[in-house]
Amino acid sequence: MTEKTIKVLTSRSDAALDVQCKDIIGQIENPLTTLSIVFFHDARTLDDYLACDRILQEVCKEYLGEDKPLVSFVAQAPVSGRLTAEVLSINGAGEIECNGDYLLVNTPEGKELISQGIHFPGCGDIGEQSAKVFSRIREILDTEGFSPSDIVRQWNYIDHITQVNDGQQN
Numbered sequence: 001m002t003e004k005t006i007k008v009l010t011s012r013s014d015a016a017l018d019v020q021c022k023d024i025i026g027q028i029e030n031p032l033t034t035l036s037i038v039f040f041h042d043a044r045t046l047d048d049y050l051a052c053d054r055i056l057q058e059v060c061k062e063y064l065g066e067d068k069p070l071v072s073f074v075a076q077a078p079v080s081g082r083l084t085a086e087v088l089s090i091n092g093a094g095e096i097e098c099n100g101d102y103l104l105v106n107t108p109e110g111k112e113l114i115s116q117g118i119h120f121p122g123c124g125d126i127g128e129q130s131a132k133v134f135s136r137i138r139e140i141l142d143t144e145g146f147s148p149s150d151i152v153r154q155w156n157y158i159d160h161i162t163q164v165n166d167g168q169q170n
Contacts, residue, residue, distance in 0.1 A: 002092035002107035011082040020083035021059040036070035038086040042077035049075050067098050072117025074157050102140050
């Protein structure tokens with residue numbers, strides 16, 4: 001039987017972001033079974049966000065290899081103030097196919113599509129970015145033979161979600 005687990009890991013260090021990332025990677029029990037890592041850290045501007053995302057992607061690629069798990073970054077400050085990560089792993093029989101911004105996981109129980117970190121920061125306003133994200137999601141679903149009704153869990157992290165633009169809240 002195939003089982004997925006989610007663990008929340010927090011860096012034990014107050015050092016630079018790359019050092020905190022390495023600390024979290026060191027806490028992962030079996031990196032070979034890791035499907036995805038969602039990092040949470042404070043980033044107040046688009047430039048901060050892009051710089052943090054670049055560091056996290058580079059460190060994960062260096063320590064976990066080219067076929068690293070899906071890695072994404074959410075600009076949300078953890079309570080501890082240190083880098084925190086949600087790590088999704090698979091235990092048991094399963095074949096994992098990496099397709100850039102998504103994975104296909106084939107198990108005896110069936111086929112599962114996992115994506116994350118689909119974003120287009122700095123490409124237009126919130127509406128344009130959202131349209132691009134949902135267009136990409138539709139493309140992935142169509143390519144792999146899934147429909148929107150097959151989606152079990154979907155999260156949108158929207159920068160400045162309470163901001164008002166032209167009289168409308170994001």
